[in-house]
Amino acid sequence: MTYEMDIAGLKRDLPLCKVSDDLYIGAFVMFGDVELTVHCAAELLKLTPEYDYLIAPEAKAIPLVYEMARQSGADKYFVARKKAKAYMSSVFQVHVKSITTQGVQTLVVEETPMLGGMLTAQGVCATDGNFDLPSGLWNEFRDHLRKRYGGIGALWTGWVSTTLFEPHVADSIFHTMAAAEPTLEVVHGYRLTGILRRGKRITGAEFTDARGGRMLVRARITVDATDLGDALPLSGTSYRLGMDARADTGEELAPAEANDAVQDLTVVAILKDYGPGADRTIERPAGYDPAEFAGCYDLSSEGVRSADRMLEYGRMPGGKYMINWPKEGNDINLDVVELPHAERTAALEAARQKTLRFVYHIQHELGYRRLGIADDEFDTPDGLAYLPYHREGRRMDGVVRMTLDDVTDRYARPLYRTGISVGDYPVDHHRNCRTDLPKILFPPVPSFSVPLGALIPDRTENFIVSDKAISVSNLVNGSTRLQPVVMLTGQAAGTLAALAAERRCPPREVPVREVQEALLAQKAYIAPLYDVKPDDPDFATLQRIAATGILRMTGEPFHWANRSWFYPERTIPVGEFTRGLHDFAPRIPVRTDTTALTAARAAKLIAEAGGKAPRIRPADADRPLTRRKLALLLEECLDPFARPVDLHGEYR
Numbered sequence: 001m002t003y004e005m006d007i008a009g010l011k012r013d014l015p016l017c018k019v020s021d022d023l024y025i026g027a028f029v030m031f032g033d034v035e036l037t038v039h040c041a042a043e044l045l046k047l048t049p050e051y052d053y054l055i056a057p058e059a060k061a062i063p064l065v066y067e068m069a070r071q072s073g074a075d076k077y078f079v080a081r082k083k084a085k086a087y088m089s090s091v092f093q094v095h096v097k098s099i100t101t102q103g104v105q106t107l108v109v110e111e112t113p114m115l116g117g118m119l120t121a122q123g124v125c126a127t128d129g130n131f132d133l134p135s136g137l138w139n140e141f142r143d144h145l146r147k148r149y150g151g152i153g154a155l156w157t158g159w160v161s162t163t164l165f166e167p168h169v170a171d172s173i174f175h176t177m178a179a180a181e182p183t184l185e186v187v188h189g190y191r192l193t194g195i196l197r198r199g200k201r202i203t204g205a206e207f208t209d210a211r212g213g214r215m216l217v218r219a220r221i222t223v224d225a226t227d228l229g230d231a232l233p234l235s236g237t238s239y240r241l242g243m244d245a246r247a248d249t250g251e252e253l254a255p256a257e258a259n260d261a262v263q264d265l266t267v268v269a270i271l272k273d274y275g276p277g278a279d280r281t282i283e284r285p286a287g288y289d290p291a292e293f294a295g296c297y298d299l300s301s302e303g304v305r306s307a308d309r310m311l312e313y314g315r316m317p318g319g320k321y322m323i324n325w326p327k328e329g330n331d332i333n334l335d336v337v338e339l340p341h342a343e344r345t346a347a348l349e350a351a352r353q354k355t356l357r358f359v360y361h362i363q364h365e366l367g368y369r370r371l372g373i374a375d376d377e378f379d380t381p382d383g384l385a386y387l388p389y390h391r392e393g394r395r396m397d398g399v400v401r402m403t404l405d406d407v408t409d410r411y412a413r414p415l416y417r418t419g420i421s422v423g424d425y426p427v428d429h430h431r432n433c434r435t436d437l438p439k440i441l442f443p444p445v446p447s448f449s450v451p452l453g454a455l456i457p458d459r460t461e462n463f464i465v466s467d468k469a470i471s472v473s474n475l476v477n478g479s480t481r482l483q484p485v486v487m488l489t490g491q492a493a494g495t496l497a498a499l500a501a502e503r504r505c506p507p508r509e510v511p512v513r514e515v516q517e518a519l520l521a522q523k524a525y526i527a528p529l530y531d532v533k534p535d536d537p538d539f540a541t542l543q544r545i546a547a548t549g550i551l552r553m554t555g556e557p558f559h560w561a562n563r564s565w566f567y568p569e570r571t572i573p574v575g576e577f578t579r580g581l582h583d584f585a586p587r588i589p590v591r592t593d594t595t596a597l598t599a600a601r602a603a604k605l606i607a608e609a610g611g612k613a614p615r616i617r618p619a620d621a622d623r624p625l626t627r628r629k630l631a632l633l634l635e636e637c638l639d640p641f642a643r644p645v646d647l648h649g650e651y652r
Contacts, residue, residue: 008043010036031060041067053078083185084215091213103183104498107217109207111191112386113379114167115174117227117467118483123268123378123385125170125322126161126314129425130484131561133447134534136524137177137491138484144173149317158315158322166318167270167377167385190215191341192226195234202235202463221497221507222463225490228337228393229469237460238397241337242474243437249473251404255438263391263478264331264430266324267351269359269384272374273319280372281363285356293361296328307366320374323359324389326430330355333433337393351388390468391430391481398471399508399647400453407448407476410555410564414583414649417547418512419449420496420519421488422528424562427478442478446555447528447564449547450480452512453647455493461506466493488524495519512645516547527553530563538628542566544641545631550580568628571596577605577630584640584651585609596624602633611638 002013003026012033016024030037045068054077056065062079069077084091114120119127130138145165146152156162178186194206196218204218224231232239242260246252274280297307314322323330332351336344362368373383380386400415404427410416424447431437454471455464465471466489468481479485495518500507516526520543523534527546532539545551546566553564574593581588588609600621607613614637625633634640644652 007036008039010039012036029060030064037063037067040064041071044068045072055080057081084187091215104501106181106184106494106498107219108178108184108186109190109192109205109215109217110186110188113188114171114386115178115186115188116170117225117387118389118486120167120171120174121378121386122389123167123270123322124324124389124483125165125167125270125316126158126324127163127484128161128428128482129423129561130482130488131162132530132563133422133424133484133525133528135422135484135488136519136522138487139523139534140177141170141173141487144176145169148173154317157317158313160313164314164316164322166316166320187215192230192234193341195222195231197235200236200459201461205231220462220501220504223466223493223497224463224469225466225493226393227387227390227468229396229465229467230394231463232394232396232465232469233338235460235463237457237463237465239394239469240397240474241394244474249401249403249475251473251475253404253440253442253475254473255440259437260335261333261431261434261437262335262337262393264326264333264433265336265351265391266326266331266389267348267355267384268389269323269330269355270316270374270377271321271323271359271362271368271371272376273321274370274372276370278370278372281369282356282360282373284364285353285360287353288357288360290361290365293328293358293365296325296358296361297366298327307362307368311362311368311371321371323355323362325358326432330358331430331433333431348388352382352384355384356382392468392474392477394469395474395477396465396469396471397458398454398465399456399458400451400471402451402454402470402472402476402480404445404473404475406451407445407479408443410446410448411549411552414549414645415451415453416449416527417549417645417649418451418453418516418647419526419528419547420452420455420492420515421450421485422525423448423450423479423482423485423488424528424530424564425479425482425485426557426560426562427475428482429475429478440475442475444557445479445562446553446557447530447562448479449525449527450485450489450492451647451649452492452496452515455489455496456508456647461508462500464493464497464500464507466490491522491524492519495522508647512647513641516544520544528564529553529566532566532568538568538632541635542568542628542631545634548580548584548640550577550584550634550640551627551631552576552580566627568631569626571624572627572630573597574601577602581605581609584638584643597630598622599625599629599633602630603637606634606637609638613637 001016005012005014014026016026054065058079058081065077112121118124157164189209190207193208196204202222207215244254245258246254297310298305311321332354336347427442467486472480496507496515499510520540527543532542556563574597575591577597578591582590599616603614603616
């Protein structure tokens with residue numbers, strides 16, 4: 001069966017294919033019909049207005065656009081395709097949401113061949129903190145590592161961390177995770193060179209590859225996940241750089257005067273054990289002086305002078321060692337943040353040379369000749385990491401700014417209600433290379449939540465900031481810069497971006513609770529509960545109630561893994577409950593009653609706060625409630641998490 005078609009005077013029979021007894025479909029393809037192609041090209045040219053370029057989608061339209069170009073005398077035409085190939089140069093790329101694909105389309109642009117930033121391209125393959133906060137993507141990544149290496153014990157190979165791994169393994173894991181997302185695309189080999197905007201609204205970004213090829217990406221939401229916040233100046237977003245003044249942040253430990261000093265940076269080397277008898281000593285670097293590293297293995301705080309102990313710091317699986325050593329090692333202070341790309345690259349050569357000198361010192365002076373620069377990690381001329389490990393760069397001026405006081409005194413203001421990622425690492429600054437800076441003795445801190453408003457610029461729209469450039473004080477950056485926190489903050493940034501894109505609204509208009517609920521659905525923490533794990537059947541409920549502050553956490557500085565306890569199986573004094581409930585419902589007076597809260601008393605207080613009266617069995621009325629049972633009761637009868645809060649944590 002056929003259907004006769006008349007195409008501008010040419011007759012063609014369209015084959016009809018039977019689908020069912022009462023349904024037939026036909027498919028028309030011009031491929032192979034030269035006469036029809038030539039004829040249609042002529043007819044289309046009669047209809048076209050004045051134009052600059054001919055463009056056609058790949059691949060069925062290529063013969064037609066070719067014939068139109070030939071007949072019109074055009075010297076070139078353009079083909080639109082889904083993805084650029086490696087052989088293509090000067091690519092012009094626009095990212096769109098496909099009508100045939102469900103979900104928000106996401107494009108990740110990476111400058112290097114590796115995916116994962118600090119953990120891969122920068123070689124910082126020993127994570128700091130969050131070992132007992134198995135949240136979201138951080139936990140998913142660790143699960144992959146455990147499977148790859150054969151259990152958690154196989155990752156604890158050095159003393160700086162319980163989680164060490166090879167950068168190329170992390171890269172493989174991240175690519176596997178990315179490939180599992182059908183709406184995510186990763187493009188390598190491009191660096192950010194421009195931001196597209198209309199007034200205060202960001203509409204996309206421009207990237208350039210090593211050959212000068214341009215990639216233009218238009219996007220509903222743009223996320224800056226660069227180390228140094230490179231999109232901030234390009235987008236016109238205000239930011240800070242260096243140490244804040246005490247009067248600016250209100251932090252007692254901040255210096256009296258602000259300065260532009262950032263933390264030391266490091267170009268990491270990965271050394272590999274090539275076995276007995278091997279000599280992998282590199283050529284003596286220019287300017288080498290053994291005195292530069294004379295005290296590198298003096299670990300007086302541990303009562304030892306041991307080169308072995310120094311190297312054990314970053315011992316990795318696979319017989320490798322991460323060389324990222326702060327004590328008379330390869331840390332260096334360079335003022336490169338505001339330099340143009342070419343000048344920054346040139347200036348960073350000093351950091352690469354310092355690391356090479358340190359490697360030579362380890363090999364030549366300390367006698368570890370069998371340890372050579374790994375030949376299976378970074379495809380760079382010197383074998384060092386693709387990118388330097390920047391501990392600090394620009395910090396955006398956000399809707400809110402998280403300060404050290406928000407960590408040390410969690411409940412002093414309500415930002416804790418807006419938490420979207422968590423961390424437990426102490427404030428840690430690397431400033432040993434600058435002797436002119438004020439020395440700061442940091443206090444112990446509990447674990448903390450990063451507020452959602454720290455990811456959203458104060459004025460720029462359709463723009464989200466992640467990584468180390470979020471809106472925090474210089475002091476707090478010493479905690480929020482660590483790999484697990486950055487990973488979780490990135491997860492929150494992506495979640496916020498997706499919700500904003502779906503809602504077609506600026507990120508600041510996405511409800512805080514909606515972002516938090518989406519993260520909880522991903523088994524990500526919004527409150528840093530040390531003693532409530534994602535496999536707890538009440539995980540989401542306890543997270544929600546903790547985020548309201550009605551049941552408060554107890555913070556505990558603990559070595560290099562600070563904690564916040566929820567104590568779900570403990571009872572709670574009446575006075576403590578009324579203190580938290582008062583913040584939600586000011587009509588509830590704060591009492592000093594230290595007796596344990598019973599089910600009957602809890603029911604009465606919940607009803608007074610505006611909740612529905614819970615049903616309490618007479619036999620249970622006088623029994624003290626555990627904090628877990630109280631949380632469940634609060635969610636059932638009061639549902640405080642459903643009450644909206646703004647980005648400052650204030651109830652609406």
